[in-house]
Amino acid sequence: MKSYINVCDVEKYYGSAAGMTKAVDRVSFQVSEGEFVGVMGASGSGKTTLLNMLATIDSVTAGHIYYQETDITELKPDQLAKFRKENLGFVFQEYNLLDTLTIGENIVLAMTLQNKSKKEIQKGSEEMMRLLGIWEIRNQFPYQVSGGQKQRCACARALINHPKLLLADEPTGALDSKAAETLLETFQSLNASKRATIFMVTHDAFSASYCSRILFLKDGRIFHELIRGQKGRREFLNAILDVLSATGGVKDAR
Numbered sequence: 001m002k003s004y005i006n007v008c009d010v011e012k013y014y015g016s017a018a019g020m021t022k023a024v025d026r027v028s029f030q031v032s033e034g035e036f037v038g039v040m041g042a043s044g045s046g047k048t049t050l051l052n053m054l055a056t057i058d059s060v061t062a063g064h065i066y067y068q069e070t071d072i073t074e075l076k077p078d079q080l081a082k083f084r085k086e087n088l089g090f091v092f093q094e095y096n097l098l099d100t101l102t103i104g105e106n107i108v109l110a111m112t113l114q115n116k117s118k119k120e121i122q123k124g125s126e127e128m129m130r131l132l133g134i135w136e137i138r139n140q141f142p143y144q145v146s147g148g149q150k151q152r153c154a155c156a157r158a159l160i161n162h163p164k165l166l167l168a169d170e171p172t173g174a175l176d177s178k179a180a181e182t183l184l185e186t187f188q189s190l191n192a193s194k195r196a197t198i199f200m201v202t203h204d205a206f207s208a209s210y211c212s213r214i215l216f217l218k219d220g221r222i223f224h225e226l227i228r229g230q231k232g233r234r235e236f237l238n239a240i241l242d243v244l245s246a247t248g249g250v251k252d253a254r
Helices: 047-054 077-087 105-111 117-129 149-161 178-193 233-246
Strands: 003-014 019-034 036-041 062-067 088-092 164-168 197-201 213-218 221-227
Touching: 003 047, 003 197, 019 047, 019 062, 019 197, 019 221, 036 047, 036 178, 047 164, 047 197, 077 088, 088 149, 088 221, 105 117, 105 149, 117 149, 149 178, 178 197, 213 233, 221 233
Parallel strands: 036 197, 036 213, 088 164, 164 197
Antiparallel strands: 003 019, 003 062, 213 221
């Protein structure tokens, strides 16, 4: 597969010289187009900091992050904003929906900001809502629907403009097991059918088992990698649990 992201010796420090914390310590890896990559690690391991740097929300202290030929660590703020708008989609644990807009309007807003035509907006939003199973609730407000439906709305909003990379930070953290499974199956389906590149941070082995590859972080460094290959999801889940057990991680087999 063609390489899409190349992370080269990235470091992120917080604090002053007297009390400096290394959140990410000389991390390097690649993500290919169409991969579904998960990142796991204990709280404070640097996984969310790493995602935020890939998302251009946070900057690196040292090192480089390339999206194909573009080094995002060298871009100016206005260039970063343009890059983010044209290339990235975000799904976070908090849905970040506008309560005064319906489910459909929350999704349409993302296309409106891209100056799409009315015809494109209507066709694209309906297709995405039907794909994610939320067409029937399009006229309801966020407070009227379940957490799983809100998260699928957030997913539709992130995907509506067909970003090159979907970044997900603990997307199932606020969901019950059934809603989480539905969302993860949606991610897996989009990855398989649309070749969507997905980079997901999670602490949950069950969620991670839907990925094609897992990077394990500890103290800001990658200490292990698991590739799913031809393994079934249950077999891959057991392999993930073995790594977590060996490192004192939390088990969650659901």
